[in-house]
Amino acid sequence: xxxxxxxxxxxxxxxxxxxxxxxxxxxxxxxxxxxxxxxxxxxxxxxxxxxxxxxxxxxxxxxxxxxxxxxxxxxxxxxxxxxxxxxxxxxxxxxxxxxxxxxxxxxxxxxxxxxxxxxxxxxxxxxxxxxxxxxxxxxxxxxxxxxxxxxxxxxxxxxxxxxxxxxxxxxxxxxxxxxxxxxxxxxxxxxxxxxxxxxxxxxxxxxxxxxxxxxxxxxxxxxxxxxxxxxxxxxxxxxxxxxxxxxxxxxxxxxxxxxxxxxxxxxxxxxxxxxxxxxxxxxxxxxxxxxxxxxxxxxxxx
Amino acid sequence: xxxxxxxxxxxxxxxxxxxxxxxxxxxxxxxxxxxxxxxxxxxxxxxxxxxxxxxxxxxxxxxxxxxxxxxxxxxxxxxxxxxxxxxxxxxxxxxxxxxxxxxxxxxxxxxxxxxxxxxxxxxxxxxxxxxxxxxxxxxxxxxxxxxxxxxxxxxxxxxxxxxxxxxxxxxxxxxxxxxxxxxxxxxxxxxxxxxxxxxxxxxxxxxxxxxxxxxxxxxxxxxxxxxxxxxxxxxxxxxxxxxxxxxxxxxxxxxxxxxxxxxxxxxxxxxxxxxxxxxxxxxxxxxxxxxxxxxxxxxxxxxxxxxxxxxxxxxxxxxxxxxxxxxxxxxxxxxxxxxxxxxxxxxxxxxxxxxxxxxxxxxxxxxxxxxxxxxxxxxxxxxxxxxxxxxxxxxxxxxxxxxxxxxxxxxxxxxxxxxxxxxxxxxxxxxxxxxxxxxxxxxxxxxxxxxxxxxxxxxx
Numbered sequence: 032x033x034x035x036x037x038x039x040x041x042x043x044x045x046x047x048x049x050x051x052x053x054x055x056x057x058x059x060x061x062x063x064x065x066x067x068x069x070x071x072x073x074x075x076x077x078x079x080x081x082x083x084x085x086x087x088x089x090x091x092x093x094x095x096x097x098x099x100x101x102x103x104x105x106x107x108x109x110x111x112x113x114x115x116x117x118x119x120x121x122x123x124x125x126x127x128x129x130x131x132x133x134x135x136x137x138x139x140x141x142x143x144x145x146x147x148x149x150x151x152x153x154x155x156x157x158x159x160x161x162x163x164x165x166x167x168x169x170x171x172x173x174x175x176x177x178x179x180x181x182x183x184x185x186x187x188x189x190x191x192x193x194x195x196x197x198x199x200x201x202x203x204x205x206x207x208x209x210x211x212x213x214x215x216x217x218x219x220x221x222x223x224x225x226x227x228x229x230x231x232x233x234x235x236x237x238x239x240x241x242x243x244x245x246x247x248x249x250x251x252x253x254x255x256x257x258x259x260x261x262x263x264x265x266x267x268x269x270x271x272x273x274x275x276x277x278x279x280x281x282x283x284x285x286x287x288x289x290x291x292x293x294x295x296x297x298x299x300x301x302x303x304x305x306x307x308x309x310x311x312x313x314x315x316x317x318x319x320x321x322x323x324x325x326x327x328x329x330x331x332x333x
Numbered sequence: 334x335x336x337x338x339x340x341x342x343x344x345x346x347x348x349x350x351x352x353x354x355x356x357x358x359x360x361x362x363x364x365x366x367x368x369x370x371x372x373x374x375x376x377x378x379x380x381x382x383x384x385x386x387x388x389x390x391x392x393x394x395x396x397x398x399x400x401x402x403x404x405x406x407x408x409x410x411x412x413x414x415x416x417x418x419x420x421x422x423x424x425x426x427x428x429x430x431x432x433x434x435x436x437x438x439x440x441x442x443x444x445x446x447x448x449x450x451x452x453x454x455x456x457x458x459x460x461x462x463x464x465x466x467x468x469x470x471x472x473x474x475x476x477x478x479x480x481x482x483x484x485x486x487x488x489x490x491x492x493x494x495x496x497x498x499x500x501x502x503x504x505x506x507x508x509x510x511x512x513x514x515x516x517x518x519x520x521x522x523x524x525x526x527x528x529x530x531x532x533x534x535x536x537x538x539x540x541x542x543x544x545x546x547x548x549x550x551x552x553x554x555x556x557x558x559x560x561x562x563x564x565x566x567x568x569x570x571x572x573x574x575x576x577x578x579x580x581x582x583x584x585x586x587x588x589x590x591x592x593x594x595x596x597x598x599x600x601x602x603x604x605x606x607x608x609x610x611x612x613x614x615x616x617x618x619x620x621x622x623x624x625x626x627x628x629x630x631x632x633x634x635x636x637x638x639x640x641x642x643x644x645x646x647x648x649x650x651x652x653x654x655x656x657x658x659x660x661x662x663x664x665x666x667x668x669x670x671x672x673x674x675x676x677x678x679x680x681x682x683x684x685x686x687x688x689x690x691x692x693x694x695x696x697x698x699x700x701x702x703x704x705x706x707x708x709x710x711x712x713x714x715x716x717x718x719x720x721x722x723x724x725x726x727x728x729x730x731x732x733x734x735x736x737x738x739x740x741x742x743x744x745x746x747x748x749x750x751x752x753x754x755x756x757x758x759x760x761x762x763x764x765x766x767x768x769x770x771x772x773x774x775x776x777x778x779x780x781x782x783x784x785x786x787x788x789x790x791x792x793x
Contacts, residue, residue, distance in 0.1 A: 083444035083466050159617060162553070166620050167610030168629065185553050186612025188777060274555055275612045276772035291437060293760040 069307060075300035082294045093297040103302065106282040109192065110261055113281060116196050117260040122253060125204045129211020130241055143212070150205045158269035161198050185271060188278035195267055195279055202266065203259070207252045214248030215241060250321040257317065258310050282306060395424035396692040396699075398451035399439065401680075402429050404641075405505050408711035415707065416699050423695035425451070443468045443685070450688040450696045454681045456492045456501055457756040458579065458763070464495045469683040470693060472700070473499045479701035488750045489720040492678040501681025502700045506637065506717025507744050509676040510560040513639050514632040514657045515625055518545055522631075526657065530568070530597065530664045537604045540631050546608035548601075549630030551621035553614055555767040558774055559754050560634045560661075561601075562766075563675040565594035568664040572673060572749040578791075579757050586787035590668075595773050595780035597664075602774055612775060619646055626650045634661070636676060637717045640736060644716075651733075658739060674743060675751040679720045713737070718744055762790040 076093055080086040097103050132143035149157070164171045165184040172180030184194045222240050231239065264283045267273070273280035273288060280288070283306060290299030400409045406429060413427050428449070430438065435453065442448045443463065452469060454460055463469045476482040476499060482490075485503055493501030514526055522543045527533035540547045551557045566574050570590025578585035601607070608630050614620050622642035624630040633639065640658075644651045663671035682703075684696045704721055712719040713731060718740050728737040744750070755763040769786050772778045778786075 081462075082440050083462070083468060162615045163618050163620075165613060166615070166618070167613050168608070168624060169618070169620050181610075183610040183613050185615075186610055186775070188775060271553070272555070274553070274768070274771055275775055276777055277768050280768075288764065291440075293764045294440065295761070 072300045072303045072307075075296055076304050078297045078300075080296040082296055089297065093301045097298055097301040097305075102277065102280065102285060103282070103305075105277060106280055106285040107305075109280065110263075110282040113192065113196060113199075113263065114257055114260040116193070117199055118253060118256050120196060120200050121204055121207060121256055122249070124200065125207035125252065126211050126245070126249070128204065128208040130215045130237070130245075132208065133212045133215035143208075146208055147205045149202055150209075152202075154202065154265040155269050157198065157202055158266045162270055165194070186275055188275050191271060191275065191278050195270065198266055198270065199260065199263060203256070207256065210248055210252045211245065214245045218244045250317070254314060254317045258314055261310055261313065262306060395426055396450035396688065396695040397426045397428070398682075398696075399435060399449045399453055400427045400429045401435060401453055402431050404638075404715045404717075405680075405712065408708060408715060409504075411711055412703060412708045413699075416702075420695075420698070423698055425695060425699060443687075446687040448685040448687055450685050450692040451699075452683045452685055453504075454501060454683055455677065455752070455756045456679075456681055457752045458759045459756065460493070460501055460681070460683065461495050462759075463683065464500055468686050469500050470686050471498050471500060472502060472684060472697065475499070475502070475697060475701055481701065481704070484704050484721045486720050486722060486744065488744070488747055489678045492750065492752055493681045501683050502703070503679040503720040504682045504703065505680035505720075506712050506715060507676075507679050507720050507740075508636045508638075508717065509674040509740065509744060509747075509750070510564075510634050510636055510661075511674075511740075511743065512632055512659045512661055513625060513635050513643070514659065515628060515630070516655045516657045518628055518631045519657075526659050527662045528659075529662050530565075533662050534600070534604065537601065537606050541605045545628065546624070546630040547606045547632060548611075549608050549614075549621045549624035549633040550611050551614045551616040552607070552611040552771070552774060554616045555771050556753065556755055557616065557621070557634075558770050559767070560675055561598055562594055562770055563751055563754050564634075564661040565597055565664065566590050567669040567673050567675065567749075567751060568661070568671065569593050569667040569669065571668040571670075572751060575751060575754065575757065578762070578787075579759070581759070581791050583791055584788050585791060586784045591784060591787075592780045595783055598773055599776060599780070602776060607774075612771070622646060626656070637740070640733070641716045644733075658736065660743060670748050672743070672747055673749045673751065674747040675753070677753050677756070678750045759790075759793070761793040762787065765790045 075086075077088060077090060078086050079089045079093065128146060132139050132146065152160075162185070163169075167173075167181055167183060167186075170180070172178065172182070182190065185191055218241065222244070223236055226236050226240055262283050263281065264287065267279055267281060267284055268287065271279045273284050282302065286299050286302035286306065289295050289302060398409075398413065400406060400413075410427060410429075413425050417424050439448065439452065443452070443466075448468070452463070454463070460469075481502065486507070489503050489507055490499070493499055493503060512526075518540075519526060522536075522539055522545070524536045524539060525532075527536055537547045550561075563575065570588055570593075574585070574588045574590045577588075608614070608624055614624075619642040621633055622635070622639055623646055625633050625639075626643050626647045640651075640656070643656055650656060660671060661675075682696075682700055684693050684700075688696070704719070709719045709721060709723070709727070713727065716733075718728075718737060723741065728734055728741060731737050751757065754766055757763075758766060765786060769778065769783045773780070773783055
């Protein structure tokens with residue numbers, strides 16, 4: 032491609048960009064609900080406060096308490112485990128499903144409607160439904176007479192985290208499937224036509240056209256998955272409340288329980304700040320490492 | 334994106350400022366952050382009263398009360414409706430909340446000085462906390478000016494006291510935890526209901542051999558495990574053991590009664606005392622009670638809700654007299670009186686210190702006459718024992734007269750009534766207890782590790 036593409040892009044940006052004032056509502060919302068509370072959390076992390084008594088400044092005490100608490104590191108390990116395993120499970124699954132339902136056949140449209148159903152349910156409803164389905168005596172295992180499904184799903188401290196991974200995947204794979212479907216539908220059909228003429232089979236087309244063309248979708252979806260599972264809270268809270276024992280007490284859940292069950296707002300704020308820092312670092316590294324920030328087009332030359 | 338909203342929202346965030354006004358701002362920030370987290374993450378939020386008896390009252394004008402949804406909701410609302418009809422000059426508006434939503438909301442509201450005039454509570458450490466921060470007012474004079482002192486059961490009234498002064502007026506049924514059992518199972522296997530822990534341990538292998546789980550328990554909800562521990566500690570060491578832990582005595586958990594209770598629990602677990610997969614069973618669908626009436630389990634410890642769950646799940650089981658109830662077994666050589674109870678003595682109304690004098694007066698006038706015949710009957714209709722001295726004929730008229738009379742006798746004759754431990758202990762200790770005890774039941778930790786972890790919570 033010859034060089035004129037650069038000045039053309041500049042001109043286009045100047046001409047078609049929306050007026051900056053349109054950003055104001057979004058920025059105001061973000062500042063009010065994210066930035067101000069964030070500074071509040073940072074300030075509170077240097078205090079001791081039980082929610083109704085006076086707020087007292089204690090310097091770095093809360094930080095020392097949190098960082099020397101084994102529960103913090105246990106929660107962090109669990110969150111990282113959940114993050115990695117969730118990505119390993121969800122990414123390939125939603126990629127394949129997304130590419131599959133991107134096809135125009137009627138039966139695929141029907142199936143995609145079925146796949147997307149979990150998106151309609153609230154997290155609390157999903158958690159309560161699964162809690163009942165997983166009941167060892169009256170759950171799905173005994174209803175279908177399938178002994179393999181009669182396990183101590185939520186009561187076995189080693190098993191439960193993978194049950195959580197499964198349920199989160201069940202909830203979020205549809206959303207990511209939708210992203211991949213959109214991504215796959217955006218791939219120009221000429222690429223496939225050219226490849227077919229050159230004699231490439233379905234598998235080769237998938238690996239040499241679909242996958243590279245979905246690069247930006249993969250980065251976007253993976254960033255959402257990774258940062259999402261780092262701060263994941265609601266299903267776990269309703270499903271296990273961190274139990275059995277502390278087997279699913281993820282860092283965000285630990286923060287919530289510390290703040291709202293045991294009324295230690297200072298300690299909870301420390302955990303909140305730690306989560307923010309890890310989350311930001313993660314998002315930053317991901318966008319840098321993947322070259323996503325450069326926003327290169329994948330379709331140069333078409 | 335919804336991920337981010339959940340993440341940011343749950344970070345309870347505030348401005349660390351010292352004066353009272355600023356503290357209100359801080360509380361508001363927390364409330365906003367929580368509200369964002371809850372609505373965007375889909376956890377159940379407050380339930381608006383369906384019949385909408387007035388908007389949430391501001392701190393001027395009429396008094397207000399936040400009512401808990403659930404079994405006693407109708408009794409509360411009917412009582413306030415009768416009051417408002419008769420006292421147009423001292424109106425009390427109500428707003429209804431679900432249990433968990435209420436617990437999350439009431440604390441920030443009190444901190445911000447926005448609490449309702451009548452504060453619903455469970456007594457225990459939370460009430461003591463409200464008293465320590467001057468959030469609620471002393472109601473002791475109601476005992477002199479009204480008949481409350483004669484009407485209410487002394488053991489229950491005591492749980493509304495802090496440092497000898499009355500801060501909570503009992504307003505709900507008394508909820509003792511007792512042993513429920515399936516008479517059919519005991520007859521089929523040819524066993525008697527155990528009256529001592531040794532008898533209990535002797536029948537466990539027989540039940541297991543017969544293919545019946547000795548105990549059903551919804552172990553997924555951690556609090557369901559507390560009564561086993563609370564009762565054993567009480568039977569072995571008497572009520573003082575828990576009392577000294579609640580007061581924050583250093584090393585209170587090192588009392589030998591605690592270790593002995595934990596050893597007994599793990600012996601029971603190892604003997605197959607609990608239904609398979611008990612830690613996966615949740616309370617939501619009444620699965621624990623279903624195991625009992627379907628004959629898959631022989632016994633369970635439960636609140637009065639157990640009776641209701643069984644009756645709802647299988648009415649003929651109760652009608653045919655197959656559901657039995659008994660006190661928790663005694664422990665041979667133990668110091669505690671086998672008539673002692675644990676559970677939730679009742680709920681309470683406290684009066685907010687932030688309310689205006691007029692609102693406080695209206696609330697006190699209401700509380701003074703609350704336990705009228707209509708209220709007592711409404712409470713009995715919810716399936717429990719009101720916290721009042723009663724003539725037996727009131728209970729005899731009920732469909733479940735046998736059950737009610739047995740419960741009333743147990744409550745009336747209990748020398749001590751231990752509040753559920755997660756409420757009785759300070760929040761940090763209460764939370765830790767739930768975690769540690771579940772790990773004891775799952776054999777993940779030893780009693781010694783439990784004792785160390787609990788001793789660490791003293792003074793926090």
